[in-house]
Amino acid sequence: MTKFSAFYRSTTGPLMVLLLTLGGCQNLPSSDNSSDLYEQLGERKGIASIVEDMLYRIVEDDRINQAFKGVDVVQFHRNLTDQLCQLSGGPCTYTGRNMREVHKAMAITDTQFNAVAEDLILAMEKNGVPTSAQNRLLARIVPLYPSIRGL
Amino acid sequence: MYRWLILLMAGLFAPTTALADIGSRLWATGGVTTIEGSAGGGLVPWALLGSYASDTEWGGTVSMSQARVDDYTLSVIGAGLNWHNRVELTVARQTLDLDTLVFTLKDSFGLEQDELNQDIFGAKVRLFGDVLYSRWGQWSAGVQYKRQRDFTVPSAIGARDDHGIDGYVSASKLFFAAIMGRNLLVNATARATRANQGGLLGFGGDRQNGYEVMAEGSAGVFLDRKWLVGMEYRQKPDNLGFAGESDWWDLFVAWVPDRRLAVTAALVNLGDIATLTDQQGLYLSLQGTF
Numbered sequence: 001m002t003k004f005s006a007f008y009r010s011t012t013g014p015l016m017v018l019l020l021t022l023g024g025c026q027n028l029p030s031s032d033n034s035s036d037l038y039e040q041l042g043e044r045k046g047i048a049s050i051v052e053d054m055l056y057r058i059v060e061d062d063r064i065n066q067a068f069k070g071v072d073v074v075q076f077h078r079n080l081t082d083q084l085c086q087l088s089g090g091p092c093t094y095t096g097r098n099m100r101e102v103h104k105a106m107a108i109t110d111t112q113f114n115a116v117a118e119d120l121i122l123a124m125e126k127n128g129v130p131t132s133a134q135n136r137l138l139a140r141i142v143p144l145y146p147s148i149r150g151l
Numbered sequence: 152m153y154r155w156l157i158l159l160m161a162g163l164f165a166p167t168t169a170l171a172d173i174g175s176r177l178w179a180t181g182g183v184t185t186i187e188g189s190a191g192g193g194l195v196p197w198a199l200l201g202s203y204a205s206d207t208e209w210g211g212t213v214s215m216s217q218a219r220v221d222d223y224t225l226s227v228i229g230a231g232l233n234w235h236n237r238v239e240l241t242v243a244r245q246t247l248d249l250d251t252l253v254f255t256l257k258d259s260f261g262l263e264q265d266e267l268n269q270d271i272f273g274a275k276v277r278l279f280g281d282v283l284y285s286r287w288g289q290w291s292a293g294v295q296y297k298r299q300r301d302f303t304v305p306s307a308i309g310a311r312d313d314h315g316i317d318g319y320v321s322a323s324k325l326f327f328a329a330i331m332g333r334n335l336l337v338n339a340t341a342r343a344t345r346a347n348q349g350g351l352l353g354f355g356g357d358r359q360n361g362y363e364v365m366a367e368g369s370a371g372v373f374l375d376r377k378w379l380v381g382m383e384y385r386q387k388p389d390n391l392g393f394a395g396e397s398d399w400w401d402l403f404v405a406w407v408p409d410r411r412l413a414v415t416a417a418l419v420n421l422g423d424i425a426t427l428t429d430q431q432g433l434y435l436s437l438q439g440t441f
Contacts, residue, residue: 063175110236110281111205114175121177121376131375132332139327145284 038090040133041124047088048081053123063115067106087140100147108149173440174203174210176236178376179407180282180325183415184214184438187295187349188229188243189273191321193218193417193434194399195367195383197338198291198323200239200277201231202440203410209234213439218419220432222251225351231273239293241273247351252425260307267351268300275321282336288324295319297350308393308425310353311360317344319367333372336379340367347390348424356390363388371403379405397422401434413438 041047055077059065068076085092096102117138124134145151174181182199185191190201193216202210210233218225229243247267249256256262275293282289295317299305302313319342329335343362345354355361365388371381385399403417417434424430 109206111175111207113284114177114205118175118177130332132328135328135332135334142284142327145281 036089037133037136038085038088041084041088041090041129041137042127044081044085044090044092046127046129047084047090048077050120050123050127050129051077051081051084053126054080054119057119057122058116061115061119064112064119067108067112084137084141088137098147099144100150103148103150110149113145113149173410174208174233174236175205176203177283178410179373179379179405179413181210181212181233181440183405183413183436184212184216184229184231184241184243186216186218186225186227186243186245187271187273187297188227188231188241189275189293189295190231190239190241191338191340192369192371192381192383192405193401193403193415193419193436194385195338195340195369196275196293196319196321197340197369198277198280198289198321199282200233200236200275200291201241202233204233204236206235206237208236211441213441214436216415216434216436218421218432218434220419220421220424220430222427223421223424223430224248224250237277239273239275241271241275243271243273245269245271245349245351251427255426256304256307260304262304262307264301264304267304269350270298270300271350272296272298282323283325283327285324288322290320290322292320293318297346297354299350299353302353305347305351305353308352309357309391310347311355312345313353315345315350315354317342317346317350319343330372333374336369336371336373336381338369341365342367344388345390347388348396349387352391352425356392358392359388359390371405377407379403379407394426395423397424403434411440413440 058068079096082092083094086094181202182190182197185196189196190199191197201212204210212231214229216227226246227243231239231241233239249265253265273295275291278290278292280287280289297315299313319340321340323338326335342365344365345362347353365386367385369381369383371379373379382402387396387398389396399421401417401419403415405415407413415436419432419434421430
């Protein structure tokens with residue numbers, strides 16, 4: 001796996017274009033296996049660190065910090081860590097309320113959703129999560145979008 | 152351990168500036184500016200709206216682009232505004248230097264002209280969906296009103312009108328982790344048009360004068376969040392008896408180091424243009440976002 005990632009990290013533009021041509025434009029199923037992603041995120045400890053950095057960004061982010069007013073930070077940290085751990089195939093169980101219920105009264109805008117997504121991505125970058133693992137985690141978070149936005 | 156609490160408290164008392172300086176949509180999701188001013192790739196408009204304005208924000212772009220192919224140079228300056236990631240308004244001025252065609256025009260038509268110019272006013276509306284978050288992607292519809300600044304040459308070679316309107320529908324979707332963990336962006340556009348060479352050679356012609364629907368598309372892979380490589384294809388009408396018109400395609404690399412700046416480079420193939428065959432070359436575009 002390591003060898004393989006080193007290979008594709010070093011591939012250049014034209015090769016990607018070639019692969020794209022060969023691959024066509026279907027929604028290709030990513031060949032990920034669950035526990036693999038969990039390991040790339042640094043297991044529960046790594047995920048806890050990502051969520052901590054994300055929270056630092058959120059409190060400084062004027063687009064969204066007001067919406068987090070009154071949130072129990074310790075509980076939020078534990079719940080989000082469990083949730084990302086579970087989503088990434090790790091041995092955790094999210095015990096918080098369901099997404100639609102939690103966000104119901106908040107009227108989350110796209111702007112706020114994007115801001116949180118940005119803070120998560122920057123936190124993953126700071127923690128050295130490889131691009132492919134970031135994308136695979138995002139792929140599993142994106143289906144939550146309608147329930148978070150209340151759509 | 153409980154530094155968050157302190158920071159959260161600090162955050163609550165921070166001044167409530169409503170928005171960040173620049174829009175909130177994620178990096179590179181505004182596309183870049185096409186040669187016609189609309190947000191997209193280089194040659195093809197995408198369903199994405201320019202800048203990074205999200206649903207409570209305003210944004211804008213300015214851009215400069217140039218394509219140098221064998222016998223022509225196309226220069227474009229453009230600007231755009233985005234309201235709430237719902238409506239995009241754009242303007243662009245194109246100048247085509249007729250580096251070689253000057254001689255043909257002089258010998259065959261007795262015309263002394265070394266460039267063609269047109270202005271393009273564009274409007275695009277996001278109909279529904281989000282390129283990143285919606286299962287069916289993002290869908291937009293747009294119009295481009297194009298106006299020749301000097302119709303002498305297009306008129307001499309058989310174009311019927313000095314202005315025209317293109318209408319298009321476009322769909323864009325990002326597939327997360329689609330190719331070796333990389334994100335894949337796919338765009339498809341259907342355009343109704345009468346434009347000859349995008350309008351630089353006028354609208355309608357002796358061979359074909361009505362609207363036709365053209366297929367355009369592109370696909371690109373994000374190597375990471377700053378680098379996008381891909382290709383584009385744009386089908387074109389063939390309205391003038393004077394000379395055949397080819398479809399366009401390109402291979403591009405876009406670099407988006409920051410939301411404020413995007414640099415795009417491409418190998419373009421514009422095919423045959425006004426009797427001069429196989430026009431290939433380089434395209435370079437700079438875009439600033441605010």
